[in-house]
Amino acid sequence: MKKNILLGVTGGIACYKAAALTSKLVQSGYSVKVMMTRSATKFVSPLTFQALSRNEVYTDTFIENNPEVIAHIDLADWADLALIAPATANMIAKLAHGLADDMVSTTLLATTAPVWIAPAMNVHMYDHPAVKKNIHILNEFGHRFIEPGEGYLACGYVGKGRLEEPEKIVEHIHRHFSEQAQSLKGKKVLITAGPTKESIDPVRYFTNHSSGKMGYALAEEAEKMGAEVVLISGPSNLPVPTGVKFISIETAEEMYEQVLKYFPSADIVIKSAAVADYRPKQTFQQKIKKKDGNFIIEFERTNDILMELGKRKEHQYLVGFAAETEKLEEHALGKLERKNADMIIANDIMTKGAGFSADTNIVTIVQANQKPKKLPLLSKYETAKRILEEIVQNIIKEDHK
Incomplete structure (x- = not known):
């Protein structure tokens, strides 16, 4: 399947290399759409990029040729990879501080695809403390930089600041998608997803708000990366990801049994299911009739699946999830240690965009002896x-090691 490359071209003399880059990407089988800043159009005509990419070129946020979509959002969603080449100091500063005043910066603020930045500027500009600080900020956002080369610059200086050659950039992109496709090849990945149901009587049960979306997304992406995936899921209306071995369960006990069955052969275990911590001590065989006064149900503890896996793990890489409402990192670190996990994915379910049923999430990756990694709002x-x-x-x- 063709990968979609969204190329942002900003205003520098290295724009001419962006034209060659567009041509090489298209020749390599990528779908390419180009967006340009107004300054970039002073160096190379949009018509050049249209001819090379065989797609419309986007230069103005307010030009909406298709009334069915908002152009910059449609582009942001379309991209598998967003690349800025050349990236000026001005555009780097905009991205670092969340400014969105043209087609390129607005679209990049809206995309959830990986963002790569290939700077090109004067050697002293590249070495300026403000530019260094902005690059550091973008690195923390998770953006990737393609370092400029050293040599003769258009301004007459010799030093670091030349846009990396188009052939090298294409090689980086090839490697990225190749590694992504094969990085889990030969690995067995066990993933749990969704809620569990704990019956009270034939009519009523206890459950939670988990939709299974996060676990199903993990299963689908792991399969795309070459893994052999087993997905054990509680009740969910989501379609089963293609190529995944699917096991349906309802109760916490059924989840426990199935996880222990597949755990010994797994290389990676990701426990994203929201499993009930307690279940009714007594399940009634007949519907409980309504009576006057209060009704008390006694609960008993279910098996702690992650804790059990932490005790049993040998070669497995063990990942747990922590849905929290306060003290996110503190509780996640505590869970990491108590459960003998390798990684905890923590999210504050009270934060907008990070709830159970949302299509987006905001998570913090917590690992031993590492600074927690906070991801932005992403699909x-x-x-x-x-x-x-x-x-x-x-x-x-x-x-x-």
């Missing part, structure tokens, strides 16, 4: 990609 699929990429990087580090 659950992009969140899943980021989590899996972090897991892959940690496994690679362990393999090289």
Whole structure:
């Protein structure tokens, strides 16, 4: 399947290289759409990029040629990868501080795709403390930089600041999608998702608000990355991801049994299901009839699946989720230690965009001896990609020890 590259071109003499880059990307089989700042159009005509990409070129946030969509949101959602080449000091500053006053900056603020930045500027500009600080901020956002090369610059200086050659940028993109597609090849990934149901009687049960969206997104993305995936899910209306072995359960006890069954052969275990901590001590065989006064139900503890897996793990990489309403990092770190997990994905369910049924999430990745990594508001699929990429990087580090 073709990958979609959204190319942002900003105003510098290196714009001519962006034209060559567009051509090479198209020749390599990528779908390319180009957006330009007003300054960029002073160096290279939009018509050049239209001819090379065979797509409309976007230069103005307020030009809406298709009334069915909002152009910059449609572009942001379309991209598998957003690349700014060349990236000026001005555009880097805008992105670092969330400014959105043209087509390029507005679209990049809206995308959940990985953002890559290929700077090109005068050697002293690139070395300026403000530019360095902005680059540091964007690195913390998770944006990736393609370092400029050293050599003769258009201004006459010799030094670091030349836009990386188009061939090299294309190689980076090839490698990115190749690694993404194969990074979990040969790995067995066990994922739990959704809520559980604990019956009171034939009519009533206790459950929670989990939709299963995060777990299903993880299963789908892990399968795309080459893994052999087993998805154990509580009740959900979501379609089963293609290529995934699916096991349906209802209760916490059924989840416990199925997880223990598949755990020994798993390489990576991601427990994203919202499993009931308690169940009714007594389940009534007949419907409980309404009576005057209060009705008291006694609960008993269910098995702590993550705790049990932490005790049993040998070679497995173990990931748990923590849905919190306060003291997010503190509670996540406590859970990491108590459960002997390798990673905890924590989210504050009270934060807008991070709830159970939302299509987006805001998570913090908590690991031992590492600074917590806070991800911005992302779609659950992009969140899943980021989590899996972090897991892959940690496994690679362990393999090289």
